[in-house]
Amino acid sequence: MNKSDVLLERRVPRDWDGIDAIREEVARSVAAGADEDTREAMGMVAAELLENAVKFGTARPEEIGLTLRLDGPDIELVVENGVDPGSPDLRSLLDRVAWCNAFASPEEAYMAALADVYAQPSARGGLGIVRIVYEGGCRVSCDASRPGLVSVTARRALVTGGGAS
Amino acid sequence: MKLDLREIQRGSARIVVGAQGGRTVEISGILREHDEGLWLKMLVTDIHAAAVERRLEEVTVDLRGLTYCNATAWKCFVQWLRLLREDAAARYGLRVISNPDQRWQLVGMAALRAFGADRLVIDHRRPDVPRRPR
Numbered sequence: 001m002n003k004s005d006v007l008l009e010r011r012v013p014r015d016w017d018g019i020d021a022i023r024e025e026v027a028r029s030v031a032a033g034a035d036e037d038t039r040e041a042m043g044m045v046a047a048e049l050l051e052n053a054v055k056f057g058t059a060r061p062e063e064i065g066l067t068l069r070l071d072g073p074d075i076e077l078v079v080e081n082g083v084d085p086g087s088p089d090l091r092s093l094l095d096r097v098a099w100c101n102a103f104a105s106p107e108e109a110y111m112a113a114l115a116d117v118y119a120q121p122s123a124r125g126g127l128g129i130v131r132i133v134y135e136g137g138c139r140v141s142c143d144a145s146r147p148g149l150v151s152v153t154a155r156r157a158l159v160t161g162g163g164a165s
Numbered sequence: 166m167k168l169d170l171r172e173i174q175r176g177s178a179r180i181v182v183g184a185q186g187g188r189t190v191e192i193s194g195i196l197r198e199h200d201e202g203l204w205l206k207m208l209v210t211d212i213h214a215a216a217v218e219r220r221l222e223e224v225t226v227d228l229r230g231l232t233y234c235n236a237t238a239w240k241c242f243v244q245w246l247r248l249l250r251e252d253a254a255a256r257y258g259l260r261v262i263s264n265p266d267q268r269w270q271l272v273g274m275a276a277l278r279a280f281g282a283d284r285l286v287i288d289h290r291r292p293d294v295p296r297r298p299r
Binding site: 016017019020023036037040041044047048051055107110111114115117118121122127128130131134135 | 176177195197199201206233235236237239240243244246247268269272273276277279280
């Protein structure tokens with residue numbers, strides 16, 4: 001990975017109220033020439049991942065890592081935060097990513113997630129990751145192999161020009 | 166019969182219940198909910214109850230000024246549709262006015278249709294541009 005491929009690198013405070021400023025910064029930082037849909041989508045992806053990190057992450061490390069970069073024809077956003085290895089929230093995140101990836105299409109995953117929300121109004125969490133896959137058009141993966149840390153990667157094709165994706 | 170006029174400011178989100186003659190809920194700004202959107206759920210439940218009690222035929226939700234909504238807040242709209250369809254006393258339909266320039270609204274609305282069935286109408290309309298005085 002060339003350093004020049006990194007579009008944005010931030011250590012983000014665990015501050016709920018600061019998420020929108022980062023969402024807007026990510027959208028602005030998407031490569032020059034990217035279409036508006038890609039910018040909006042990556043901003044949303046950053047916001048949903050940061051929300052999860054703020055809500056479910058641990059206080060150490062104090063800050064959340066966020067990296068936006070180009071990788072060949074794709075654009076990739078990685079959010080990394082501290083996590084308790086035995087946390088049920090970590091298990092839920094890993095399960096949710098696997099659940100999403102098991103569907104034949106992002107739309108099927110999203111509709112199934114909305115059906116769950118409809119059927120169980122009190123159920124917690126879970127729609128953000130599915131939104132990233134469906135609305136954000138991203139493939140999502142999750143790495144919890146380093147003790148005390150979890151990173152979530154969302155990647156999509158970089159669409160350039162003014163047309164819809 | 167109409168909804169009582171009230172205005173709620175929550176962070177950078179602004180909600181006006183009973184706008185535009187009393188049957189519209191205008192939501193603008195950024196809706197970023199924590200904790201499963203408890204206050205928003207309560208607001209939706211209140212609006213639903215008022216619409217049922219006052220035998221409204223339609224409630225309009227105008228989202229054209231809403232620039233961003235997180236997944237937690239979005240769940241509240243799904244749950245509104247559940248309230249609407251499962252409450253035998255509810256006679257009203259929901260008309261959502263979305264902004265076609267906000268892609269997330271277009272994509273999200275398309276999925277919502279499946280849950281609203283014939284009780285949900287979605288209009289895509291750009292925000293009104295104030296007329297320049299002559």
